[in-house]
Amino acid sequence: MELSVIIPCYEEHECLPLLFDRVTETLGSAGLSYELVFVNDGSKDQTWQLIDEFARSGRASRVVGVDFSRNFGKEAALLAGLSHATGEVVGIMDADLQQEPQTLLAMYGELMAHPEADCVAAYQSARHEGTLKALLKGAFYRVFKGITQGTSGMIAGASDFRVFRRCVAEALLSMPEYHRFSKGLFAWVGFETIPFAYEPSPRAAGTTKWSLRKLMSYAIEGIFAFSTAPLKLATLVGALSSLAAVIYFFVVVWEAFATDRVPSGYPTIVCLILLLGGLTLLTLGIIGEYVARIYLEGKRRPAYIAKRVITAEGHEVTQTG
Numbered sequence: 285m286e287l288s289v290i291i292p293c294y295e296e297h298e299c300l301p302l303l304f305d306r307v308t309e310t311l312g313s314a315g316l317s318y319e320l321v322f323v324n325d326g327s328k329d330q331t332w333q334l335i336d337e338f339a340r341s342g343r344a345s346r347v348v349g350v351d352f353s354r355n356f357g358k359e360a361a362l363l364a365g366l367s368h369a370t371g372e373v374v375g376i377m378d379a380d381l382q383q384e385p386q387t388l389l390a391m392y393g394e395l396m397a398h399p400e401a402d403c404v405a406a407y408q409s410a411r412h413e414g415t416l417k418a419l420l421k422g423a424f425y426r427v428f429k430g431i432t433q434g435t436s437g438m439i440a441g442a443s444d445f446r447v448f449r450r451c452v453a454e455a456l457l458s459m460p461e462y463h464r465f466s467k468g469l470f471a472w473v474g475f476e477t478i479p480f481a482y483e484p485s486p487r488a489a490g491t492t493k494w495s496l497r498k499l500m501s502y503a504i505e506g507i508f509a510f511s512t513a514p515l516k517l518a519t520l521v522g523a524l525s526s527l528a529a530v531i532y533f534f535v536v537v538w539e540a541f542a543t544d545r546v547p548s549g550y551p552t553i554v555c556l557i558l559l560l561g562g563l564t565l566l567t568l569g570i571i572g573e574y575v576a577r578i579y580l581e582g583k584r585r586p587a588y589i590a591k592r593v594i595t596a597e598g599h600e601v602t603q604t605g
């Protein structure tokens with residue numbers, strides 16, 4: 285198998301038939317032996333029935349379908365896809381045709397043309413979003429790269445629309461974490477990565493599942509998963525406020541003995557109590573975020589539960605991963 289394409293699908297029954305036609309057409313005419321790994325991330329619509337049909341149709345060299353027991357999120361879907369992909373090269377693309385199969389093929393070509401590289405990552409040359417989202421995303425990449433360890437190779441704007449060799453897939457599979465932030469994971473595993481500019485098309489049908497709120501919590505997730513900088517920030521703020529307290533103490537003593545001004549009491553105390561109480565709670569919250577992650581990772585729950593897995597050969601099994 286030369287190429288595996290992983291396609292996470294959440295309520296995409298409107299897009300899937302068109303996607304399947306386009307992908308089989310594009311990859312088929314390129315004369316590649318390829319497989320399509322569809323992961324149904326707990327959709328309530330006809331997504332799974334369609335995947336099942338694709339597997340039976342015999343129109344692709346091989347189709348694998350993984351059906352989750354509920355919605356586990358795109359990151360879990362990608363992990364399931366990776367563990368079922370058997371190709372020498374693995375690609376990831378969305379189900380909504382915002383990423384053209386033609387582009388995926390071009391990326392595959394780029395990887396083949398560069399034997400020294402292990403990954404080709406698409407990044408958006410033009411963003412089709414409101415300026416607020418674009419602005420926040422830009423700020424996120426700067427902060428993320430600044431405060432995390434091992435992710436300096438991260439390409440701003442690069443999504444998980446990628447094509448990579450088996451060694452990268454194995455490296456990703458070797459990371460057993462439950463909280464998966466694939467933008468960070470791809471950067472963390474390293475390997476030579478070629479950036480590939482592309483312009484996303486509009487969605488074929490349906491709507492995006494990423495609201496601004498979901499994006500924000502995804503960004504925070506990424507920072508807590510890849511950085512201990514917030515803890516250092518808490519220490520720094522604590523140290524600075526202690527220093528301020530010491531300086532203020534000397535000012536008060538000096539005022540009391542060397543001048544005839546009386547240091548004002550009540551308002552200062554109220555302000556200080558509010559400030560320090562706030563900082564203490566903030567710090568506890570930050571520590572709590574890490575403790576919660578230790579707790580969740582410590583449970584060692586699988587990242588997903590698959591009700592069934594089907595392949596063109598008709599195997600049907602349940603699986604966790």
Ligand code: UDP
Nearest residue numbers: 292293294325357358361378379380492493
């Ligand atoms: N997706 C998924 N699980 C989810 C949300 C999304 O598998 O919980 C899939 C979705 O079907 C699509 C891809 O992830 O194939 C990207 O989602 P979407 O198009 O909504 O995101 P956007 O393109 O707006 O970033």
Ligand code: MG
Nearest residue numbers: 378380382492
């Ligand atoms: Mg999309």
